[in-house]
Amino acid sequence: MDTRFPFVDWFRNSSPYINAHRGRTFVILIEGEAVAEGRGEQLIQDLALLHTLGVRLVVVQGIRPQVNQALETANVTPARHHGRWVADEAVMARVERVAAEQRLWLESRLSLGLPNSPLHGVEMTVVSGNLVMAKPLGVREGVDFARSGEVRRVRDTAISGLLEQGSLVLLPPLGYSSTGEVFDLDAAEVAQKVATALTADKLILLGEASGLVDGRGELQRQLTPDEARDWLEDTAPGEELHRHLKSASAAARHGVSRTHLLSWRDHDALLGELFTRDGVGTMISRHQYEQLRAAQVGDVAGLLELLEPLEQRGMLVPRSRERLEYEIDDYVVIERDGMVIGCAALHVFQAAGMGELACVAVHVDYRGGARGDLLLTEVEKRARHQGLGSLFALTTHTAHWFFEHGFRTAELADLPPLKRDTYNHARQSKVLVKSIR
Incomplete structure (x- = not known):
């Protein structure tokens, strides 16, 4: 304003x-x-x-x-x-x-x-x-x-x-x-x-x-x-x-x-x-001014503030405070001097050997500094550690970024059954998959 x-x-x-x-x-x-x-x-x-x-x-x-x-x-x-x-x-x-x-x-x-x-x-x-x-x-x-x-x-x-x-x-x-x-x-x-x-x-x-x-x-x-x-x-x-x-x-x-x-x-x-x-x-400083780390419950307020502008633009699905608190262990964040300026989540579908790369977001003032790459690398590391063979993502606005990072177009049928059943057809999100083996 x-x-x-x-x-x-x-x-x-x-x-x-x-x-x-x-x-x-x-x-x-x-x-x-x-x-x-x-x-x-x-x-x-x-x-x-x-x-x-x-x-x-x-x-x-x-x-x-x-x-x-x-x-x-x-x-x-x-x-x-x-x-x-x-x-x-x-x-x-x-x-x-x-x-x-x-x-x-x-x-x-x-x-x-x-x-x-x-x-x-x-x-x-x-x-x-x-x-x-x-x-x-x-x-x-x-x-x-x-x-x-x-x-x-x-x-x-x-x-x-x-x-x-x-x-x-x-x-x-x-x-x-x-x-x-x-x-x-x-x-x-x-x-x-x-x-x-x-x-x-x-x-x-x-x-x-x-x-x-x-x-x-x-x-x-x-x-x-x-x-x-x-x-x-x-x-x-x-x-x-x-x-x-x-x-x-x-x-x-x-x-x-x-x-x-x-x-x-x-x-x-x-x-x-x-x-x-x-x-x-x-x-x-001996301590990192900006650091990538696992998210904590105390980060929920910062996550809500980071995600709200993207949710309003339709780039991300709205997430409630309760949902973020419940799924907080799935998230990694980039913190800069006490402020959450980036995040990403890995939702695991163990039976399918897949993980969902979700909620990738970087604050508008801090884009262009490879922070998205850093978040993706950390999520991939976590996914491999859990024995997953591939990642998938659903996106409406940023497919080009995923293509640049090794994702390919896939079909709805390629998703794990639970994710396939809850797919929001009104959003018409593109389905992208990447092998991480």
């Missing part, structure tokens, strides 16, 4: 995510290039929106371009090794100054109540401090990294306490030692270690790239950490994508439910990733 206000439909569709994100902990890395390129103000508004929706936020600030500018201005050229600069005293003086300037800038923006924005009047308490403990990288391959360091531990109890009080926790890429030293840290590592220590619900890395894109230019929307390993090998240490991918994969392996690679250049990236089903970037 058309609407004068398209955002209303978007808002309705986002409501499950608004509810799901409330009270959750997100760790968000914003690389310094975002601020340097003028994207800071928009991102601050997005952070404030998430805060008002009840999301517990830890924000890690990247400062690389700002430090590089300060070093160039001072005619200081740092030595580099494996993508990290050697933070000697001259370098570290600029790192500390820039980190303080960037922290103060962000704190001041969040203290303004966001004037001239849709979130005018929102008050946020921002807290920073010695919440990340560090240790020196030391000497590696003959290179003394001076005050370049790595995370030793995260004061997760203190951070959790601040989040419980409703504060936004802001962390620069700095760490502190038990002897009072300050170390330069990799911002992506800080974000990963904090997310892992907090067992955060999400780690979001906002960088230059809008996720992982394959050789055909297609965005990879979801990967497991193991699948991401091949991509990591194609990037160079020190490159932003390498650092982000390494941190995202490590966090996913160590308890962070979902990690996301997004581009700060996309003004809609942060909210688009969090409040739409498909998102806009690449997600890395």
